[in-house]
Amino acid sequence: MKVPPLADRIAKHRVPVAVAAARSLWPLAAGILLAYVLQQFLAPLIGPFYAKLVLDIGIAIVLASSLNIVNGFGGQFSIGHAGFMMIGGYAAAWLTYYGSIHLWGSAELHGGFLGGGDLLFLAGCLFGGVLAALAGVVVGLPSLRLRGDYLAIVTLGFGEIMRVLVQRTSDVLPAADAAGKSLTETATHLGGSLGFGGVPTYTRIFYVYVFVAIVLVVAYRLKMSSKGRALLAVRENEIAAGAMGIDTARVKIVSFVTSAFFGGIGGALFAHELGTTLNPRELNFMKSIELVIMVVLGGMGSISGVVLAAIALTIMPEAFRSFSDYRMPIYALALIVVMIVRPQGLMGIKELWDTGWWRRVIRRGK
Amino acid sequence: MSALEAKGLSLAFGGLRAVDQLEIAVPAGALHGLIGPNGAGKTTVFNLLTGVYLPDTGEIRLGGARIDGKKPSAIAKAGLARTFQNIRLFGELTVLDNVRTAAGVRATSGLWRSLLRTPHYLAEEAAIAERAHELLDLLGIAHRAGEQAKSLPYGDQRRLEIARALATEPKVLLLDEPVAGMNTPEKHAMRGLIQALREQFGVAILLIEHDMGLVMDICEHITVLDHGVTIAAGQPAAIQKDPKVIEAYLGAPETEGN
Numbered sequence: 001m002k003v004p005p006l007a008d009r010i011a012k013h014r015v016p017v018a019v020a021a022a023r024s025l026w027p028l029a030a031g032i033l034l035a036y037v038l039q040q041f042l043a044p045l046i047g048p049f050y051a052k053l054v055l056d057i058g059i060a061i062v063l064a065s066s067l068n069i070v071n072g073f074g075g076q077f078s079i080g081h082a083g084f085m086m087i088g089g090y091a092a093a094w095l096t097y098y099g100s101i102h103l104w105g106s107a108e109l110h111g112g113f114l115g116g117g118d119l120l121f122l123a124g125c126l127f128g129g130v131l132a133a134l135a136g137v138v139v140g141l142p143s144l145r146l147r148g149d150y151l152a153i154v155t156l157g158f159g160e161i162m163r164v165l166v167q168r169t170s171d172v173l174p175a176a177d178a179a180g181k182s183l184t185e186t187a188t189h190l191g192g193s194l195g196f197g198g199v200p201t202y203t204r205i206f207y208v209y210v211f212v213a214i215v216l217v218v219a220y221r222l223k224m225s226s227k228g229r230a231l232l233a234v235r236e237n238e239i240a241a242g243a244m245g246i247d248t249a250r251v252k253i254v255s256f257v258t259s260a261f262f263g264g265i266g267g268a269l270f271a272h273e274l275g276t277t278l279n280p281r282e283l284n285f286m287k288s289i290e291l292v293i294m295v296v297l298g299g300m301g302s303i304s305g306v307v308l309a310a311i312a313l314t315i316m317p318e319a320f321r322s323f324s325d326y327r328m329p330i331y332a333l334a335l336i337v338v339m340i341v342r343p344q345g346l347m348g349i350k351e352l353w354d355t356g357w358w359r360r361v362i363r364r365g366k
Numbered sequence: 367m368s369a370l371e372a373k374g375l376s377l378a379f380g381g382l383r384a385v386d387q388l389e390i391a392v393p394a395g396a397l398h399g400l401i402g403p404n405g406a407g408k409t410t411v412f413n414l415l416t417g418v419y420l421p422d423t424g425e426i427r428l429g430g431a432r433i434d435g436k437k438p439s440a441i442a443k444a445g446l447a448r449t450f451q452n453i454r455l456f457g458e459l460t461v462l463d464n465v466r467t468a469a470g471v472r473a474t475s476g477l478w479r480s481l482l483r484t485p486h487y488l489a490e491e492a493a494i495a496e497r498a499h500e501l502l503d504l505l506g507i508a509h510r511a512g513e514q515a516k517s518l519p520y521g522d523q524r525r526l527e528i529a530r531a532l533a534t535e536p537k538v539l540l541l542d543e544p545v546a547g548m549n550t551p552e553k554h555a556m557r558g559l560i561q562a563l564r565e566q567f568g569v570a571i572l573l574i575e576h577d578m579g580l581v582m583d584i585c586e587h588i589t590v591l592d593h594g595v596t597i598a599a600g601q602p603a604a605i606q607k608d609p610k611v612i613e614a615y616l617g618a619p620e621t622e623g624n
Contacts, residue, residue, distance in 0.1 A: 003501055003566070004497075005535050006494065007472070009493035009497065010490055011489075012493075013493050014485060014489045017485055020483065020484065023488075221480060222477075222481065225481075226471075226475070226480070226491065227470075227475075229463055230470065232463075232467075236455075236456035236457055237454045237455070239418065239450075240455070240456065241456075242418075242437070242439050242442070243442055243454075244471060244531075244533075245439050245471035247439045247440075248439065254477060
């Protein structure tokens with residue numbers, strides 16, 4: 001039996017460009033359509049309280065799924081995701097707040113659906129994501145030398161540094177004062193420890209779930225590709241991964257950058273949400289831990305598991321409002337129990353559809 | 367020209383000379399053995415050749431090009447693959463994914479193509495899957511493709527290690543104790559397999575093995591290490607009779623009066 005090399009096989013597996021394009025685009029198109037349906041039909045039906053919950057769930061999915069790329073797929077234990085949120089959130093808020101004042105004279109919402117204000121907001125999300133991704137390179141570099149607890153401490157330090165830097169900024173300038181200044185001059189006026197008040201509230205279910213669709217498609221395609229398997233291989237056995245030709249340093253940095261990019265976007269969505277104020281106290285170490293818990297509970301490396309955990313852990317505090325003081329102890333307890341009973345998390349590395357639960361359900365039905 | 371060549375290769379861990387002035391030359395398509403008692407430095411030699419350790423002195427050439435000082439991943443891409451004595455599979459991944467991971471190293475699609483799923487990427491992934499299935503078939507573990515690697519029986523884990531190494535399309539294959547822990551029929555099957563691989567892939571093989579029967583049977587040339595020093599090198603028949611080798615394995619013959 002002959003086993004020809006890869007290069008000799010590619011021609012025979014070629015698919016027509018149109019087929020490939022359709023296969024490439026439909027999941028995203030479906031996601032955008034679903035986001036639109038949620039916005040237009042679900043939101044009016046469930047009222048503002050539950051609409052906000054749906055919004056929170058979406059943002060939690062973006063944040064936890066992005067953290068899953070580095071913690072779950074890559075096995076690089078990062079507990080500084082709030083730091084990336086902070087960079088993305090403040091960068092985006094700065095752009096929309098001061099940008100609005102420059103363009104339209106006030107920081108109020110501007111234009112309708114996909115109008116000028118919405119476009120500025122989307123630009124802010126991308127800007128925040130890109131800045132966070134750049135920070136991801138810097139935070140990723142120590143991962144080349146450190147592992148386990150030591151790397152976790154570095155990422156923790158990064159989150160705290162971001163928090164302290166933001167606390168040192170001056171008060172937010174009101175529209176009248178900001179109008180005379182250039183955009184760069186306003187960059188140090190981010191509200192300090194009081195938080196960045198007055199950020200226009202552009203975050204809506206549609207935009208959040210478009211980003212949910214993007215991050216899930218990216219995570220899924222990454223996991224199913226050779227690049228993603230290389231990342232998992234580094235997590236499983238770094239020496240063997242290197243011996244199989246995987247550039248472990250590059251793979252780690254790429255995972256940090258991808259994770260940070262979506263962490264930044266999650267932060268930007270958070271910053272423009274109605275009813276939340278962007279402030280350094282909110283995005284502290286506990287926020288990072290909350291996201292880590294979602295990843296660990298859901299299953300390190302399981303996209304669907306982490307989505308389930310993000311949904312559950314966002315609903316739970318709302319459902320048990322009277323217990324909200326005990327939230328962190330309950331999380332901690334849940335985490336300990338999971339570590340003992342199921343150390344790989346709810347799903348391990350597997351996805352919902354790998355486990356065959358639906359087959360079991362059908363069999364039981366008979 | 368040798369497929370793999372090491373000249374004057376030395377490595378010391380503190381005061382311990384783990385490998386001392388090693389000379390190895392494996393011609394293309396050859397099957398060479400590297401033997402020696404426990405702690406002789408055999409696995410250290412593999413770690414030097416594959417870039418896990420940097421040699422203190424000496425040079426390593428793969429197909430004539432220097433590879434010493436390069437990263438392990440670059441050396442693997444240049445065409446040197448290995449298996450591990452203490453099995454190092456990607457345990458949580460499926461058997462198929464272990465092989466696909468290694469085969470994917472020859473793919474040219476970057477991150478963006480992978481995320482956008484371009485036609486070239488799709489073709490490559492299909493080719494990777496096809497090739498991985500064929501390798502599993504060849505190694506006789508195709509029926510376990512969907513299982514987690516860590517759940518395989520020991521012998522199958524060793525086979526998977528070989529399948530994974532072959533997936534990187536090597537010119538030279540380093541096998542570290544491929545039959546360790548196997549029973550006689552399994553060993554017999556593995557011997558046939560190693561010889562078959564060499565013919566089918568045209569790959570040169572350097573083999574570490576404690577099973578003398580196997581080594582003497584299939585290797586054309588054997589290098590014997592003891593305490594990092596090459597004590598003998600040559601054809602199996604000559605090695606078997608070499609007094610230094612016998613001494614290293616069995617100890618010095620007792621002399622009168624002792």
